[in-house]
Amino acid sequence: MDRENQTIISEFLLLGLSSKAEQQQILFWLFLCVYLITVIGNLLIMLAIGLDTRLHSPMYFFLANLSFVDLCFSSVTVPKMLVNHIIRSKSISYVECMTQMYFFMTFGNMDGFLLVVMAYDRYMAICRPLHYTTVMRPGLCILLVAISWVITNLHALLHTLLTAELSFCADNTIPHFFCDPYPLRKLSCSNTFISDLMVFTVSGVMFITPFTCIVISYVFIFSNVMKFPSTQGIQKALSTCGSHLTVVSLFYGDVMGLYLRPSSSYSAVDTVASVIFTVVIPMLNPFIYTLRNQDMKLALQRLIHTKAILQMS
Structure with missing residues (x-):
């Protein structure tokens, strides 16, 4: 279908998670x-x-970055949904939608x-x-994070540009509370086979490569830990990995069933898994790392205690 014979979409409608007022x-x-x-x-x-200063080590440097990313990740989708509810609107402009997806x-x-870096x-x-x-060293830690930012931004840019090249017809309703890439691509009246194939391939690499690196890291970790002479040493070593393994399981377990497949198979049922991925996991990560980490508990107690003293003075 030629572009000139199609309706130009200037905005999309986010249907949200429910159509009932009381549930909304x-x-x-x-x-x-x-x-x-x-x-x-x-x-x-x-x-x-x-x-x-006690937490100025590579592990906590990466944890601080993860907390920043989780905060931003949740902020990409949730505030727009909250604002739309307050102003009783479901619309999001085309530019806002592409930006949100990016x-x-x-x-x-x-x-x-x-x-991966934490593993x-x-x-x-x-x-x-x-x-x-x-x-x-600090230089290597910064370099690893910087490379990660470059790769993820390039992948997001490629995905967004491929989606922006698609033509959208009269149907502009997205059965979601944000511009999720896959339900958005289902609205296109273009032939998305080549685009879907490219997106699926690149996204697969972006998933498989980090996941494989994490698995390999833990294969070496567990094989090395089993050589420790005492069970106390084994428990101490594994305890430092417990929080990370929990987060890895939550993150990749959700991603596996949600995004590693063609966009045509996306259904409304997947919205629940998407909510867990975009809203619940970023909330749980701080609790997972603090509840299982004595150093973080003490640091948070000192932070809260210092704030209380400042307020009293």
């Missing part, structure tokens, strides 16, 4: 509470790590790449402890 009200307050918890939790982690993919992929950090700490301080 409940979802609004639920999302608001979850978002506030996400913001406060991740900000506290970043402040605790930044202000406490940052959604950037921060979502960045989560995965940071988990490598745990590998060096457990399997190469004598070389840890010489290898995991």
Whole structure:
């Protein structure tokens, strides 16, 4: 179909998670509470790590970056949904939709790449402890994060440009609360086979490569840990990986069933998994890392105690 014979779409309609007014009200307050918890939790982690010199190590540097990414990831989608509910509107402009999709993919992929870097950090700490301080220098840590940002931004740019090249006809309703790439692409009246194939291939590489690196890292970690002479040493080594493994399981478990398939197979049922991926996991990460990490607990206690003293003085 020629572009000149098609309706030009200037905005999309986000149908949200429910069409019933009473359910929309409940979802609004639920999302608001979850978002506030996400913001406060991740900000506290970043402040605790930044202000406490005891936490100025590679592991906590990567954790601070993960908290920043999780905060931004949730902020890409939830505020727009909350604002639309307040002003009783479902619309999002074409430019806003493309922008939201770009940052959604950037921060979502960045989560995965940071988990790879954190797995490598745990590998060096457990399997190469004598070389840890010489290898995991501040310069290398910054370089690893910078490379991750470049790769994820390039992937998001490619995905967004391919989507922007598609033609959209009269149907502009997205059965979601944000511009998710796959339901958005289903609206296109263009032939998306080549575009879908390219997106699926690149996205597959962006998923498989980090996931494979994490698996390999933990194969070496577990094989090395099993050689420890005492069970106490094994427990101590594994305890440092427990939080990271939990986050990896949540993140990749959700991504596997949600995005590694053609856009044509996307259904409304997947919205629940998408909510977990975009809203719940960024909220849970601060709790996972603080509840299982004594150093983070103490740092947060010192931060809150210092704030209380300042308010009293």
